[in-house]
Amino acid sequence: MSDSNCIYLLASNERLIGTASGVMTFSAEDLTDIPLIASYPLGLIDHANYRVGIVAEGDLPEQVDQGALCGLRTMLASVEDETTYTLLSSAAQIAIWHESFKFCPRCAAPLHAHSGELAKVCSSCAHRQYPRISPCIIVLVRKGDQCLLAHASKFAPGRYSALAGFIEAGESAEHAVVREVKEEVGITVKNLTYCFSQSWPFPHSFMLGYMAEYESGDITPDGEEILDADWFSASNLPVLPPKFTIARRLIDRFLVDIGETLPEDSTLFFAAE
CATH class of the missing domain: 3.90.79 (Nucleoside Triphosphate Pyrophosphohydrolase)
Structure with a gap:
């Protein structure tokens, strides 16, 4: 009803x-x-x-x-x-x-919507199941007036974005940034700065956005998740993520930081400052 x-x-x-x-x-x-x-x-x-x-x-x-x-x-x-x-x-x-999540993870009985909060409750053991949230990091790596953007295997042709990945059990978000960058493109980073977050409904990620500075190494895509990656300046940016994404917000933040004017289709409601 x-x-x-x-x-x-x-x-x-x-x-x-x-x-x-x-x-x-x-x-x-x-x-x-x-x-x-x-x-x-x-x-x-x-x-x-x-x-x-x-x-x-x-x-x-x-x-x-x-x-x-x-x-x-x-x-x-x-x-x-x-x-x-x-x-x-x-x-x-x-x-x-x-x-x-239709069945209780403890006793396998059916779950039903809780009447008073955002949860499901087990009809047998009264266990409560809450919506799943998967914490992730996303990072834009800078090297002077250039930023590192990558083309992932799941992307549309020509589209590049910031690097991202799930936070593993037991690690901090900052450790996940360093690990993911090393795993995906083979370089090391330093001077991490947390910027902002975004709930990402594909399907239930919670994105923590970071900036980082390049430290050492040559870009070497892993060939599985990342097919290509390179340094881009404001004058030669590839096809970018849609305006509603935290990746685009990080790129806009980078452009603001280096004194560039944001594109007209920029992240309209996620202010980059």
Whole structure:
């Protein structure tokens, strides 16, 4: 059952419901005839209570043009402010978590949405399961007026970005930066500076953004995760990550630091200063 005081985002089979114009929102009245499998709080945003509702595939309000639905990256490309980004990122991660964690990790009994908090509770042993968050680092390495950008095997042709990787059990974020850079491109770095963070809903990463200075070594891509990497100046930047990414924010920070004017399609709502 929907709450009449809430605004709803909907998701089905891990997929948030929206179009190229952005995520779709619904009132409780819109959902009168739509059974919600589960509903989770997204919090108070711009003085409104938001929730994400989970529905069966194809079980959508009649105003939804299913032929116009698109993926999360396309929706994020239309985002113009940090509040909307946070809303989409949270809802998308919760939708994935809902589908991925259906049974208790302790006793294997079914999990059900908790009535009072963002969690699932076991119907047998009362164990609570919270949304998964995977901490990661992302780092832009500088060498004078150049920055190191890499082309990963999963990237679209021609796109380059900052280096990134998961933080392993027992290590600090700073250690992960040094390790990942060495593993992926073979160089050592120094003078790490933490800059900012971003929740990244692919599928549930929490990115900690760093700047680092080049110390020694020759760039040698690992050939698996990283296929190519090089030093780039402001005048010869390759195809960059989308404006809503923390990688683009780090690159913008670098450009500001060296006195360059930011591109028009820069990170509009993630200020680089």
